[in-house]
Amino acid sequence: DTGVSQNPRHKITKRGQNVTFRCDPISEHNRLYWYRQTLGQGPEFLTYFQNEAQLEKSRLLSDRFSAERPKGSFSTLEIQRTEQGDSAMYLCASSLGGAGGNQPQHFGDGTRLSIL
């Protein structure tokens, strides 16, 4: 299966610790997205990359969050000094890039973060 892969699937950590998640997109996709989903809600956009360039960041992405996609392939999302409110499912999606950005996005199974 060559779908979007996310690691780890689950992460439990104490408040104040740093965590890093990894996303491997579908290989031919040049766009990569990060979303956050809390219980009872749909996913909320965090940021996206076209190749290695980070083109947009949501206001939800505080200074404690940073995302990279150094070679335009896999991406990492780091959260520093985690807080209780960071507990959520972090989803990665990828798509082909095209005019108007209407290409469908394909999601990984997410990383569930629990802050103790």
Add this chain to the structure above:
Amino acid sequence: TQLLEQSPQFLSIQEGENLTVYCNSSSVFSSLQWYRQEPGEGPVLLVTVVTGGEVKKLKRLTFQFGDARKDSSLHITAAQPGDTGLYLCAGMTTDSWGKLQFGAGTQVVVTP
């Protein structure tokens, strides 16, 4: 406040019944996607609609995009227990360039 409002929030029906889920907004979308999500998994893409008035069918599922591209519906005929899941609509506005705006989802439960 979600840009896309989905209704109902929860739907429980018996196997063999029909159901319709609605997705409404005051914004115009360049495209709209429907996903199904199961617990502990990521959303799985069902369909993308891009043209106002477009109707797409996927076996027992029928998707419609409103003429003004502000709303959409998903109709399931003769629902089966395997249709159980969280149905999410997600739209892309003309200025969002790839950023999907999701509704809160409709939880559908189909009992045998």
